[in-house]
Each structure stands twice: as C-alpha cells, then as structure tokens.
Amino acid sequence: MDEGVDRISSKELSEIIGFSASQIRQDFNNFGEFGQQGYGYNVVDLHREISNIIGLNKKYHIALIGVGNFGTAVAKYSFKEMGFHIDALFDNNPEKVGQVLNGVEITDTNFLETYLSKHDIDIVAITTPSSVAQDLADRLVICGVKAIWNFAPVDLTVPDDVVVENVSLLDSLMTVSYLLNELKDATV
Amino acid sequence: MDEGVDRISSKELSEIIGFSASQIRQDFNNFGEFGQQGYGYNVVDLHREISNIIGLNKKYHIALIGVGNFGTAVAKYSFKEMGFHIDALFDNNPEKVGQVLNGVEITDTNFLETYLSKHDIDIVAITTPSSVAQDLADRLVICGVKAIWNFAPVDLTVPDDVVVENVSLLDSLMTVSYLLNELKDATV
Numbered sequence: 001m002d003e004g005v006d007r008i009s010s011k012e013l014s015e016i017i018g019f020s021a022s023q024i025r026q027d028f029n030n031f032g033e034f035g036q037q038g039y040g041y042n043v044v045d046l047h048r049e050i051s052n053i054i055g056l057n058k059k060y061h062i063a064l065i066g067v068g069n070f071g072t073a074v075a076k077y078s079f080k081e082m083g084f085h086i087d088a089l090f091d092n093n094p095e096k097v098g099q100v101l102n103g104v105e106i107t108d109t110n111f112l113e114t115y116l117s118k119h120d121i122d123i124v125a126i127t128t129p130s131s132v133a134q135d136l137a138d139r140l141v142i143c144g145v146k147a148i149w150n151f152a153p154v155d156l157t158v159p160d161d162v163v164v165e166n167v168s169l170l171d172s173l174m175t176v177s178y179l180l181n182e183l184k185d186a187t188v
Numbered sequence: 189m190d191e192g193v194d195r196i197s198s199k200e201l202s203e204i205i206g207f208s209a210s211q212i213r214q215d216f217n218n219f220g221e222f223g224q225q226g227y228g229y230n231v232v233d234l235h236r237e238i239s240n241i242i243g244l245n246k247k248y249h250i251a252l253i254g255v256g257n258f259g260t261a262v263a264k265y266s267f268k269e270m271g272f273h274i275d276a277l278f279d280n281n282p283e284k285v286g287q288v289l290n291g292v293e294i295t296d297t298n299f300l301e302t303y304l305s306k307h308d309i310d311i312v313a314i315t316t317p318s319s320v321a322q323d324l325a326d327r328l329v330i331c332g333v334k335a336i337w338n339f340a341p342v343d344l345t346v347p348d349d350v351v352v353e354n355v356s357l358l359d360s361l362m363t364v365s366y367l368l369n370e371l372k373d374a375t376v
Binding site: 079 | 265267271311341358362368369
C-alpha cells in the first residue's frame, strides 16, 4: 500500500512472505472472499480486511503490572501507532511508585482495583515474577478484565471468557533448538 | 512423570492441555509411532521422544548482544535447567562493559568476532535496538552462527541455513486483540 501497489496476487504475496500461494489463499478464505480468481487482491481492501480481523480498527487501553526489566522494556516499546496505548503502570515497590516512565506514572499495585473501576482498560500485561501472577490474574478477573498479556512463566487459570496470551521465552528458545536440530538433520 | 503416572491416553492429555485428543494423536504421529491403540502413551518414553524432537537432550551455549532492559531480563531468566546456558553478554556501551550480570561479565561488542572464533556458541540472542540488528546478524552469519534469537522488531535477512526465531511483542499483542475481538463476537 505504501508503495502504491493496487493489486497483488497470492503468488506475489508468497514471494514476499515466504508461505506458499495456496496456503495464503486458504488462510484468507477462512475469513471470507477477499480476492477474485485471476485478478488478485485489492491491496487497500486486503489491508482493511486484515486490520478488521486482527481488530486493529480500534484503540486499546493497556495497564501493565510489574515494572522490572521486562515491564520497563514493554512500557518503552512503541505500540501506539498500531492503536495500543499503555495508560497505566503498577508496581508494589515503594521506590518505583511515583516514578514516571514514558510519560506514565507508576502506581502502587494496591490501587489496581480502584484504578480499574474508574478506567476502561482492555488488556492488562503481567510482567511480574511468577509467584504473584496467578493472584494478580484472579484480581483482574474479579475486576472484569477480559484480556491478560502474560509474561510470567506460569500457566494462568482463568474463566473461559477471559483471553490469556502468554509470551514464553522458554517456548521461543525451544523453537530455536528444534529448528537448529532440524537444520542439522537436513545438512547431515 | 513427576506424579508417578506410567501411561497416559490422548484423551487424558487433551484434558490437561486443552487441544483435542485427535489433534494430539495427529501431532505425535507426524514424528513417528509413540503410542499403542487402546494402551496410551508410556509417559517416560513420551517425555524422552518429545525432548529429542525439541532437542532438549543437549546443552546449548548462548551469547546475548545488547544488555538493555530486554537483554537484562533475558540474561536473568533461568533457562539452565532446560539446557540453555548464557555464556557471554555483549554491549557497546562503555559504562556497561565490565559489569557482571548473573555471573557473566559484559564484553565490548567490538570483540564479538574474537569471542566467537574461540568459543562454541549455538545461539545468539539479539536484544539491541532495531537499527543495528541487521548489521549484527550479518556479522554473526560471517562468524558461522546458525541460530539467531531475535528480539529486535525487524525482519532479519539471513541465508537459508541460518535459523531466525523472532520474539515479536507486537505480533503477540495483535494476537491478544484478535482473541479479544473473537470473544466479543462470540458473546454478542
């Protein structure tokens, strides 16, 4: 779209993305009819459709709990242009409370419930040690939070109507070792 | 295995993991014959087979470049018991060079090539700003590094025989928004 391309075929997309053209067509077909046989995809329409599927046509308000190394890295990340705004930061360390990070003041985690009752928060990031993550998840569920972005290496138990997305470094590292071994097998 | 369970059926695994029993059987079948019809899986065998597939039967040596918030968080993470050892840390900030993090001294990134020529490193983590990530990847490829664990939000270009595993916070956040919107559609 940025390059002024009007239409693109699944074959051209395949060359850019690295998945097969047939896989791309199949994936799109799961969400409806985006293209025309022999004509390709209208790039503007496709961009809008994909944005709608992912939900990027909205603004999301995020609160983050646990301003350690991970929390700080996440808080400094720029998600804003994609519609993700970090509105609030929480930590239980008195030395951190009151400090400002990326324009957001760190609040005592004791005030989590008070804050959530007064503000519309769509997603809460948990970047705390594992030991407190489930307790925090329970508190968030009671507050009506429907999406938890979990960086703590622990499986959170939540009701079916709450979404948990885990960022697992260990899973990612195991993917590296799996791919590395596949590569070695292929070159032996 | 920790609970002394000898055998487990795909149905029981399904109840623990949340994927369907048939999906679990199919996935295992892709890697060979692990179970017996009507008997289930031998837990010890299954653990060993999965470890072999993922490559957890070995020790991996990791070097990490970029000791900012992300790099520090990754360096402090405990992957050791799964066989992943962070042996070296690099940063180009003179104030960080010489500091010790989790028992590992931070080395100047200028010495990357020297270090890699003298030590067996299996995986290199890039936790630098995006602007320098491709340049570092190029240097790693020249040094013969075969696996890059990339935290910089940029698509690295590497030869086919080099594995890149991206940890993309934005991808993960878009998964949250997608799931959140699916949830809302389902409850309307």
